[in-house]
Amino acid sequence: xxxxxxxxxxxxxxxxxxxxxxxxxxxxxxxxxxxxxxxxxxxxxxxxxxxxxxxxxxxxxxxxxxxxxxxxxxxxxxxxxxxxxxxxxxxxxxxxxxxxxxxxxxxxxxxxxxxxxxxxxxxxxxxxxxxxxxxxxxxxxxxxxxxxxxxxxxxxxxxxxxxxxxxxxxxxxxxxxxxxxxxxxxxxxxxxxxxxxxxxxxxxxxxxxxxxxxxxxxxxxxxxxxxxxxxxxxxxxxxxxxxxxxxxxxxxxxxxxxxxxxxxxxxxxxxxxxxxxxxxxxxxxxxxxxxxxxxxxxxxxxxxxxxxxxxxxxxxxxxxxxxxxxxxxxxxxxxxxxxxxxxxxxxxxxxxxxxx
Numbered sequence: 001x002x003x004x005x006x007x008x009x010x011x012x013x014x015x016x017x018x019x020x021x022x023x024x025x026x027x028x029x030x031x032x033x034x035x036x037x038x039x040x041x042x043x044x045x046x047x048x049x050x051x052x053x054x055x056x057x058x059x060x061x062x063x064x065x066x067x068x069x070x071x072x073x074x075x076x077x078x079x080x081x082x083x084x085x086x087x088x089x090x091x092x093x094x095x096x097x098x099x100x101x102x103x104x105x106x107x108x109x110x111x112x113x114x115x116x117x118x119x120x121x122x123x124x125x126x127x128x129x130x131x132x133x134x135x136x137x138x139x140x141x142x143x144x145x146x147x148x149x150x151x152x153x154x155x156x157x158x159x160x161x162x163x164x165x166x167x168x169x170x171x172x173x174x175x176x177x178x179x180x181x182x183x184x185x186x187x188x189x190x191x192x193x194x195x196x197x198x199x200x201x202x203x204x205x206x207x208x209x210x211x212x213x214x215x216x217x218x219x220x221x222x223x224x225x226x227x228x229x230x231x232x233x234x235x236x237x238x239x240x241x242x243x244x245x246x247x248x249x250x251x252x253x254x255x256x257x258x259x260x261x262x263x264x265x266x267x268x269x270x271x272x273x274x275x276x277x278x279x280x281x282x283x284x285x286x287x288x289x290x291x292x293x294x295x296x297x298x299x300x301x302x303x304x305x306x307x308x309x310x311x312x313x314x315x316x317x318x319x320x321x322x323x324x325x326x327x328x329x330x331x332x333x334x335x336x337x338x339x340x341x342x343x344x345x346x347x348x349x350x351x352x353x354x355x356x
Contacts, residue, residue, distance in 0.1 A: 051087040051312050053118040055304060059095040060123045060150070065276055065341070066296045067095045067123070070149060072344040073300030074121060081308045091304070112139060119145040119307035121300065124153050126199070145310040149299035160306045162299045162324060166199050169326040170206025170250065173271045173292045176328050177246045178214060180269040180289050185245025187216040188235055192223040192250055203250045203273060215243075221253070228253035229261075236262040244268065252291075255279045261287045271328075277341060283334045290330040291337075297344075298324050 057074045059067030071093045078089040094111065112120070112135055120139070125132055133153045140146055146159035153161075177187060189207055194200040204218065221231035232254050235244065247270040254261065255278045261270070265286020272279055275291035282288035305319045329337055 048086065049088050050085060052090075053087065053308070053311050054090045054092070054116065055119045055121070055307055056092050056094045056112075056115070056117045057300065057303075058120065058122040059093075060125055061095045065344075066150065066274070066294060068341075068344040069293075069296035070121075070123070070300035070303075071095070073297035073302075074304045075300075077301040077304035078308075081304065085308070085312055087308075087312055089308070112136075117144060118311055119147075121147045121149060121303035121307065123150040124148055126151065145307050147303040147306050149296075149303055150294070160303075160321075162302060164199075164294045165325060166202035167206035167209075169273050169292050169294065170203035170208075170248075171210040172206075172326050172328055173203075173248050173250075173273050174207040174210035176290055176292070176330075177248055177269050177271045178211065180271075181245050182266065182268060183245060185215070185268075186243045187211060187214060187246040187248060188244050189216060189218045189248045190228060190232060190250060190254065191218050191220055192228070192253065193220065194218075194250070195220070197223070200250050207248055207250070217244075223251065223253055225253055225257040225259070229257070229259045233262050246270065249273065252276050252279055255282055255288070263287065273326075280334070280338060280341075283331045283337070286331065288331065290328055292326050292328050294326050295324040298322070 055074070055078065057071050059070055061067060075091055078091045081087070082089045117139075120136070122136065124136075136146060136153065140159065147161070148159060149162040150164050152163050153159075174187070174189075181187075189204065191204050192200050194204045200223075208216070217235075219231050219235055221227045228249075232247070245268045247268065249255070249270065249272040252272045252275045255272060256276065258278065258281065261282070263270075269289045270282075270287060271290050271292065272282075272288060273292045275293060279288060279291055283291070302319075302321065302324070309316070309319050
């Protein structure tokens with residue numbers, strides 16, 4: 001039996017106190033601790049596992065802030081619910097370690113259809129969504145419970161969805177940028193290929209709504225690191241009067257390759273949406289004032305709550321579905337962001353047994 005912290009402390013009692021009186025008192029404490037451990041062990045032996053379920057969590061990949069936070073939330077929910085209901089939950093991350101769901105179509109199709117999962121929490125891919133929707137629909141018809149997060153399925157199935165509010169993300173990013181402008185000027189919005197991407201279009205619409213009459217300019221680019229960074233640099237070369245005082249990145253493209261942004265921290269205010277770990281150095285050196293993140297941890301947690309309710313607790317009260325909105329993290333909160341990232345990276349999987 002592994003030693004508990006209380007057991008280890010009790011073993012040190014005689015050394016700390018010394019003498020016969022100390023020995024007697026230490027022995028009493030040790031006996032009390034051992035009695036408590038025996039009671040706990042007996043109680044565990046009297047428990048009965050009331051259900052056993054296998055859950056898969058599938059993000060689009062590769063793992064970043066969003067997918068890692070989703071899995072951390074899912075695991076924490078599974079841990080809490082296994083104790084609440086005395087059930088054994090086996091939770092597995094299915095997110096591709098490299099590439100995307102669309103690029104892993106054959107492997108994932110085989111995995112999803114051949115591995116017996118009782119429930120799946122999935123982020124539908126933005127590319128080639130049709131095959132994915134067909135696969136999930138077939139699984140649903142066989143009895144697999146489903147939840148989706150971040151995006152909705154292109155074809156309807158019966159499930160609970162937690163979609164990202166991209167309009168709210170754009171609005172929040174613009175609002176926080178306005179608050180932090182060093183002085184009045186133009187705000188540049190790096191919008192990628194917004195005319196072809198519904199997610200970016202919604203973020204741009206939200207940002208423009210928040211800016212209102214504030215001067216702003218929209219800059220398009222290919223949605224990749226080199227194109228985005230060059231678009232930012234070209235805008236600054238053309239801005240000879242230095243009217244640009246703020247930047248809103250609708251995604252973190254110019255941060256992904258650790259390129260040099262053409263400003264110092266105090267010169268202007270920049271805010272990025274959907275930041276990845278690549279954004280941390282820019283927060284640290286002040287070139288980035290903050291990041292807007294979707295409530296990914298909450299997506300994972302709520303997804304598992306819904307799956308367990310559907311699988312095990314249908315007679316109970318339906319779980320509350322809180323409003324999930326994007327969150328802004330400022331540069332001052334960098335230590336908290338880094339701590340969360342370190343914690344979320346400790347991806348765990350396997351059975352959660354309430355008797356252990």
